[in-house]
Amino acid sequence: MPQQKGAAKPVRTDEERVKVGIVGFDELVFGGLIPGNLTLVTGTTGTGKTIFGAQFIYNGAQMGQPGVYVSFEEPPENIKANVRKFGMDFESLEKAGKVAFARYDPYHVEDVYELIESSVKKIGAKRVVIDSVAALGLYIRDPAELRRMIFNIALLLRKLGCTAIITTEMLPGQRSLSRFGVEEFVSDAIIVLYYTRTDSQFARAITVWKMRGSEHTNKVHPYRITSEGIVVYPKEEAFVKFD
Ligand SMILES: Nc1ncnc2c1ncn2[C@@H]1O[C@H](COP(=O)(O)OP(=O)(O)O)[C@@H](O)[C@H]1O
Ligand SMILES: [Mg+2]
Numbered sequence: 001m002p003q004q005k006g007a008a009k010p011v012r013t014d015e016e017r018v019k020v021g022i023v024g025f026d027e028l029v030f031g032g033l034i035p036g037n038l039t040l041v042t043g044t045t046g047t048g049k050t051i052f053g054a055q056f057i058y059n060g061a062q063m064g065q066p067g068v069y070v071s072f073e074e075p076p077e078n079i080k081a082n083v084r085k086f087g088m089d090f091e092s093l094e095k096a097g098k099v100a101f102a103r104y105d106p107y108h109v110e111d112v113y114e115l116i117e118s119s120v121k122k123i124g125a126k127r128v129v130i131d132s133v134a135a136l137g138l139y140i141r142d143p144a145e146l147r148r149m150i151f152n153i154a155l156l157l158r159k160l161g162c163t164a165i166i167t168t169e170m171l172p173g174q175r176s177l178s179r180f181g182v183e184e185f186v187s188d189a190i191i192v193l194y195y196t197r198t199d200s201q202f203a204r205a206i207t208v209w210k211m212r213g214s215e216h217t218n219k220v221h222p223y224r225i226t227s228e229g230i231v232v233y234p235k236e237e238a239f240v241k242f243d
Contacts, residue, residue, distance in 0.1 A: 018127070018163040021059025022052065024232030028208055028217040033163055033189065037212070038154055040183050041167045043193030047204065048225050049167040050074070052193070053129035054083045055229050056165055058090065060127040061098040067127035068100045068119045068162075072135035076101035086229040097123050106139040112149070113156055120160050128162045134169035134179040147182040154186035177209060188212040194220070196240040205238035 017032030026032045033039055041049050050073075057067035071079060080090045080101070093099040102119045104112060120128060133150050140146045150166075157164040168183045170176070177184045177192065184190055190209035195202055206223045208216040222238040224231050 018065070019059065019063065020052075020056050021063070022055050022230050022232060023228070024221075024223070024234045025206075025230070027234040028206070028221065028232065029189070029211055030215050034211075034214060035163055036158070036161055037188040038157055038164045038166065038186065039189040039191060040178065040187035041165055041191045041193065042170055042177050042183070044170050044172050044195055047193035047195050048223075048230055049169075049193060050079060050131055051083060051086065051225060051229055052191075053131045053165055053167055054079060054088060054090075055086075057099060057127055057129055058083075058088045058093070061093045065126040066098045066100075066123045067129070068102060068116070068123065068125040069129045069131065070102045070104060070116055070119070071131055072104045073132055076103055083229070086227065088229070099123070100125070109139060109149075113152065116153070116156060117160065120162060125160075125162055128157060128160070128164040130157075130164065130166040132167040132169055133183060134167075137179065143180065146180055150180065150182050151186055184209075189214075189216075193223075194238075194240055198239070203238060203240065205240045206232055 014031040016035065018035050019026050019032040041052050043049055053069065057069050060067045090099055100119050100123050102115050104115060130153060136146060136149060140149060166183065168178045170179065177190060189211040192207050192209050194205040196205065204223050205220045207220045220238045220240060222233045222236050
């Protein structure tokens, strides 16, 4: 039967998904992210958001999808050096034109759109990571202006047609999923990384808070940061305390 004009086409098969490639993760989201969608990865500091973003770009480049990593926080050299211990050699991918790192310059706030667009076009990127929009708050004090900028970055990422991840930082004990209360509204999907206390120790756990147009896990699963980077255990459930 021909597809009805205007009817939303459910994206269900594995081939149509953009694989994050983190062990165990894609199972939580029915095979991967939806092409062209914007996903928010949120969590408190140290939960592994930067490692998550780096794995998304690194794995994509290995699968023939060039990627751009835009850092608002750490200098690209630090990120590359930190993730090298997880076996990610970004230098060779950069040389091969499969990956580009862009460092945001706080003295040229308005150039951020140009920075993203030109980096994407230069290597024909299919994947983009913006890490983290929370760091924008260091440079832009006016909350309205900050929200407008996050909104416009999301619009630009959609226009460019890339499958994108933006990260933001939750404060410990905070109820809201994002720092500025706007990140979750501009995103199609939300991944939450938790670092919570069990009785005598802290444990890492991940869930998919929402994912437009897709089935996804409704459970909380354990994950670890190993020598291979993040590893998710999709068949296991985590019992976390939210206090
Ligand atoms: N080699 C490693 N083995 C296990 N865990 C590590 C290793 N290196 C870093 N980590 C963990 O990763 C965390 C940092 O991850 P990162 O992605 O920078 O967090 P975020 O961006 O969410 O602040 C550290 O707090 C540490 O717990
Ligand atoms: Mg980080």
